[in-house]
Amino acid sequence: xxxxxxxxxxxxxxxxxxxxxxxxxxxxxxxxxxxxxxxxxxxxxxxxxxxxxxxxxxxxxxxxxxxxxxxxxxxxxxxxxxxxxxxxxxxxxxxxxxxxxxxxxxxxxxxxxxxxxxxxxxxxxxxxxxxxxxxxxxxxxxxxxxxxxxxxxxxxxxxxxxxxxxxxxxxxxxxxxxxxxxxxxxxxxxxxxxxxxxxxxxxxxxxxxxxxxxxxxxxxxxxxxxxxxxxxxxxxxxxxxxxxxxxxxxxxxxxxxxxxxxxxxxxxxxxxxxxxxxxxxxxxxx
Amino acid sequence: xxxxxxxxxxxxxxxxxxxxxxxxxxxxxxxxxxxxxxxxxxxxxxxxxxxxxxxxxxxxxxxxxxxxxxxxxxxxxxxxxxxxxxxxxxxxxxxxxxxxxxxxxxxxxxxxxxxxxxxxxxxxxxxxxxxxxxxxxxxxxxxxxxxxxxxxxxxxxxxxxxxxxxxxxxxxxxxxxxxxxxxxxxxxxxxxxxxxxxxxxxxxxxxxxxxxxxxxxxxxxxxxxxxxxxxxxxxxxxxxxxxxxxxx
Numbered sequence: 001x002x003x004x005x006x007x008x009x010x011x012x013x014x015x016x017x018x019x020x021x022x023x024x025x026x027x028x029x030x031x032x033x034x035x036x037x038x039x040x041x042x043x044x045x046x047x048x049x050x051x052x053x054x055x056x057x058x059x060x061x062x063x064x065x066x067x068x069x070x071x072x073x074x075x076x077x078x079x080x081x082x083x084x085x086x087x088x089x090x091x092x093x094x095x096x097x098x099x100x101x102x103x104x105x106x107x108x109x110x111x112x113x114x115x116x117x118x119x120x121x122x123x124x125x126x127x128x129x130x131x132x133x134x135x136x137x138x139x140x141x142x143x144x145x146x147x148x149x150x151x152x153x154x155x156x157x158x159x160x161x162x163x164x165x166x167x168x169x170x171x172x173x174x175x176x177x178x179x180x181x182x183x184x185x186x187x188x189x190x191x192x193x194x195x196x197x198x199x200x201x202x203x204x205x206x207x208x209x210x211x212x213x214x215x216x217x218x219x220x221x222x223x224x225x226x227x228x229x230x231x232x233x234x235x236x237x238x239x240x241x242x243x244x245x246x247x248x249x250x251x252x253x254x255x256x257x258x259x260x261x262x263x264x265x266x267x268x269x270x271x272x273x274x275x276x277x278x279x280x281x282x283x284x285x286x
Numbered sequence: 287x288x289x290x291x292x293x294x295x296x297x298x299x300x301x302x303x304x305x306x307x308x309x310x311x312x313x314x315x316x317x318x319x320x321x322x323x324x325x326x327x328x329x330x331x332x333x334x335x336x337x338x339x340x341x342x343x344x345x346x347x348x349x350x351x352x353x354x355x356x357x358x359x360x361x362x363x364x365x366x367x368x369x370x371x372x373x374x375x376x377x378x379x380x381x382x383x384x385x386x387x388x389x390x391x392x393x394x395x396x397x398x399x400x401x402x403x404x405x406x407x408x409x410x411x412x413x414x415x416x417x418x419x420x421x422x423x424x425x426x427x428x429x430x431x432x433x434x435x436x437x438x439x440x441x442x443x444x445x446x447x448x449x450x451x452x453x454x455x456x457x458x459x460x461x462x463x464x465x466x467x468x469x470x471x472x473x474x475x476x477x478x479x480x481x482x483x484x485x486x487x488x489x490x491x492x493x494x495x496x497x498x499x500x501x502x503x504x505x506x507x508x509x510x511x512x513x514x515x516x517x518x519x520x521x522x523x524x525x526x527x528x529x530x531x532x533x534x
Binding site for chain 1: 336355356360368371372373381387389392393437
């Protein structure tokens with residue numbers, strides 16, 4: 001327990017830790033919200049793909065000295081379009097198309113990053129380094145959080161209906177592709193923000209694990225979004241604490257916490273918990 | 287009156303529908319029947335603008351169908367939906383108002399009232415807070431019919447609405463269809479069960495890649511048409527039963 005007091009004391013003392021906590025919370029909230037729509041649309045693999053595909057954009061942005069968000073967004077959207085294009089214009093299935101495009105982008109990103117090695121640290125991009133968050137990083141993260149909340153509140157009913165019943169949305173003339181690519185854009189922005197926190201490899205975990213956990217607890221979409229954001233935030237905070245105290249890499253620490261919360265929910269959630277279901281069945285058999 | 291003219295649709299160069307010419311009348315319930323793979327769903331999807339057509343035009347009261355897209359309601363097959371989705375019965379029905387609301391506007395009191403009324407009409411008001419996966423097939427079908435009520439469109443297209451549903455739901459849905467018929471809407475139903483076709487539909491379209499025949503059910507529902515679209519055996523069984531029914 002003394003480590004918790006140590007952590008809290010350090011938190012009041014060190015700016016870098018406060019910045020880390022603030023970023024962790026913001027990333028937890030935004031990835032929880034966008035992640036909810038990703039899992040409901042059955043796009044977890046797409047989320048993984050886009051989060052990896054931004055790597056060349058990150059590298060080029062570093063090289064040119066422009067904002068990372070810009071570079072990442074461009075490559076994220078290009079990847080999303082290419083994936084859709086390959087799948088729709090050939091007989092190749094979506095998951096195969098995703099696999100080809102994202103690995104190609106990821107590979108290109110690696111090569112570009114190694115060319116720019118002097119100014120960036122590959123390890124940090126891959127696994128996150130939340131303890132080295134700069135003020136401008138916090139600013140960027142706050143802006144992305146704002147954009148995510150704005151996007152979801154403005155297009156809430158469109159996001160719901162295209163996720164649940166895309167055919168119906170098409171029949172009344174909704175431009176479902178615009179909503180799709182809007183969501184993909186948000187996904188790339190969240191990815192870049194989460195880069196700092198959990199690293200590019202584990203972004204997908206921040207997107208889908210808290211949302212999947214929340215999905216086990218509720219049958220209301222609004223509750224799902226809120227609960228998913230809370231799960232993301234709690235994971236990020238506990239992960240940060242572990243990372244600071246035990247000197248673990250922040251990304252893996254946060255992701256492991258999220259996975260443990262998922263596992264507990266998997267066992268104990270009232271409606272879908274495996275343990276309770278089994279107990280009920282046994283009870284029913286007697 | 288909804289007119290389909292010279293419609294041709296192919297999937298990856300395999301023609302599914304060729305030179306379809308057919309008219310759906312206002313104030314009538316029209317059934318589309320035909321064997322599996324005859325292109326029934328493709329025909330309604332063309333009307334809805336969901337599939338690309340190689341050739342042909344579709345118009346409603348002499349206007350291009352595109353300009354009145356929002357005047358067509360579609361009740362799709364239930365099996366295409368994700369029933370684990372965290373959405374309530376009420377919210378599904380409420381989504382019927384989205385077409386008229388457009389972007390940036392959220393459903394208000396009026397829209398919620400409409401959804402409540404529609405649920406009452408299909409007899410599901412007491413289930414309005416259920417997650418949709420907790421309903422039976424028939425109840426679920428009624429939910430989507432309720433959404434079409436809320437949409438208040440001039441043309442309503444239903445794809446296999448009577449598959450695997452209970453009698454109570456079937457009756458509730460037929461009541462709604464008759465109500466729409468009274469209001470002069472154009473109602474199009476894709477249907478598989480030949481037995482009940484004459485009792486459900488005013489008009490029939492018999493389809494098998496091309497139009498076999500269409501017109502008033504009494505004129506179109508006859509052995510030679512069924513034989514041509516389906517098989518001689520089926521035609522024989524159906525019309526033999528019918529004759530027996532009549533002699534009883």
